[in-house]
Amino acid sequence: MHLRLAEPRPLTQRLTKRLLAYATMAGAGIAASSLAEAEVVYTPIQKNLDQHYQLDLNNDGIADFHFHSSSLSGFGHLEVFPSVTGNKIVAVHQHCYFSSIAAGALASGAEIGPETPQLAQANCMAGEFETSVNGPWLGVKDRYLGFSFLISGKKHYGWARLSMQVFGCYGCIGKILGYAYETIPGKPIVAGDEGNTAESSAQPATLGALAAGAPALNLWRIEQEKK
Secondary structure, three states: OOOOOOOOOOHHHHHHHHHHHHHHHHHHHHHHHHHHHOOEEEEOOOEEOOOEEEEOOOOOOOOOEEEEEEEEOOEEEEEEEEOOOOOEEEEEEEEEOOEEEEEOOEOOOOEEOOOOOEEOOOOEEEEEEOOEEEOOOOOOOOEEEEEEEEEOOEEEEEEEEEEEOOOOOHHHOEEEEEEEEEOOOOOOEEOOOOOOHHHHOOOOOOHHHHHHOHHHHHHHHHHHHHO
8 A cells, every 4th residue: 555645736836825815915905004094085176056056075965065045136145054954064153144153164274073163053154134244254265164964873074165256146156166074983074184085086996806916906906097
C-alpha cells in the first residue's frame, strides 16, 4: 500500500489568493471609509423662489420646507414654512411684518444644531407694509437659513443659502443658491459647509468589485465617471 501525498499548490497560486484576500479587505476598507466620511451632502442650485418653491433637503422626493413670496401695491412678504410636522426653522427675535419672531439670516460659519433656537412658527423672512419694510432677510445676499428636519423620525440639521432681491421683483424676490444637510442624526452642521462633494456623491461599490480588490475598484470608478 502506497500513500500518495498531495502535491503542494504552486507558489504563484498561493500568493495570488493571499494578495486577493488583502486587496479585498483593503478595498472594503476604502469604500467604508469613503461612506463614513460622506456626512454632509450638498446640492448646488441657482433658482428663483418664484412665488412658490418646494425645498427637499435630502432629495428623497418629499418636500421638507416650502417658500412663498408675493408683492402687490405696497404689500409683500417672503416666508418659509415646514412641509412636514416636526420640521423647524432657526429663529431670531426680530420684528418681521406682523410677527416678532423671524427666520434667521445666518452668516457663514454659524453652527446649526441642538443649541440653536428653532421654531416651526419662524416663518417670516422679510415683509413690506406700505412704506414700512423689515425682516432679517431684507436685501441680504448669500446668507443661510438653518433647519432641523426629520428623516425616518430622526432629527437632522441642514441649511439653504439664499439671497433676497427687492419687493416688486415678483417672481424673483428671493433666490436659492444651494443647500446641504448632515446625514448623521443629531449632529450639528455649519452654515456653508459643503462637505466633500466627491465622496458625498459617490455610490457604494458592488460586492463583485470589492471581491476583485483595488484594481477592480479603480475600474468601477472609471465606469461610474463615464455614466
